[in-house]
Amino acid sequence: xxLGLLGWLPGTKRCGQGCARRTIxxxxxxxxxxWALGAIDDWTGSGRSRATGPHxxxxxxxxxxxxxxxxxxxxxxLLGFARHTVKTAAPGDPRTVVLPIAHFEILRRRLDDTTEPxxxxxxxxxxxxxxxxxxxxxxxxxxSRAWAHPTNVGTAHLFGAAxxxxxxxxxARYVLGGAGNRMPEHLPWGLVSPLPGxxxxxxxxxxxxx
Numbered sequence: 001x002x003l004g005l006l007g008w009l010p011g012t013k014r015c016g017q018g019c020a021r022r023t024i025x026x027x028x029x030x031x032x033x034x035w036a037l038g039a040i041d042d043w044t045g046s047g048r049s050r051a052t053g054p055h056x057x058x059x060x061x062x063x064x065x066x067x068x069x070x071x072x073x074x075x076x077x078l079l080g081f082a083r084h085t086v087k088t089a090a091p092g093d094p095r096t097v098v099l100p101i102a103h104f105e106i107l108r109r110r111l112d113d114t115t116e117p118x119x120x121x122x123x124x125x126x127x128x129x130x131x132x133x134x135x136x137x138x139x140x141x142x143x144s145r146a147w148a149h150p151t152n153v154g155t156a157h158l159f160g161a162a163x164x165x166x167x168x169x170x171x172a173r174y175v176l177g178g179a180g181n182r183m184p185e186h187l188p189w190g191l192v193s194p195l196p197g198x199x200x201x202x203x204x205x206x207x208x209x210x
Contacts (some may be wrong), residue, residue, distance in 0.1 A: 075109075078102045086138045092145035099138040100158040103131060104188055111191070118192045119199075122165040132166035139171055153179055161188040164203055168177060173207040 075094045082102035089095050111118050139159045162174035189196030
């Protein structure tokens, strides 16, 4: 998407598309990633437990946040932790969502340094064979025996978007088929488009979902 909301924003013509896009991302996505990693309460509706035990989803999301480059970590550390989480998770474990979250954080950092359309950057990043393969592996781990969990819709969006941009349309169709028309406010669709609702509806149409 080359214009979208950008053409409606005051003061963006001189700044240029890349500058305006980064402004939108900084406004929307910075808070979105904090929400995804550290505010699981938005999904669970409960703030009673903030323990960081190894078996808790929130604990793993908090630990992942500590590995981020912006907090003096590195992409290597973040992905290493996320991959280990999936490798040691039981089939259906909601903690598998840490892997797509990690990849979206790395994508966000890369988009900050480019002026290319975010959707094109997402396709290039997730389309990397190694990224596509491990996201399919993690999604299969989660789908094989998905637990009844309050975060399932959000997890479906994170996996579904990553799989869609990797070109794995069959898995994306299956995963997003369970997400329905509900969508998170920002991540993941707000990272790849200034009009996330429109983008998500477009993706569903492309996948043959209503």
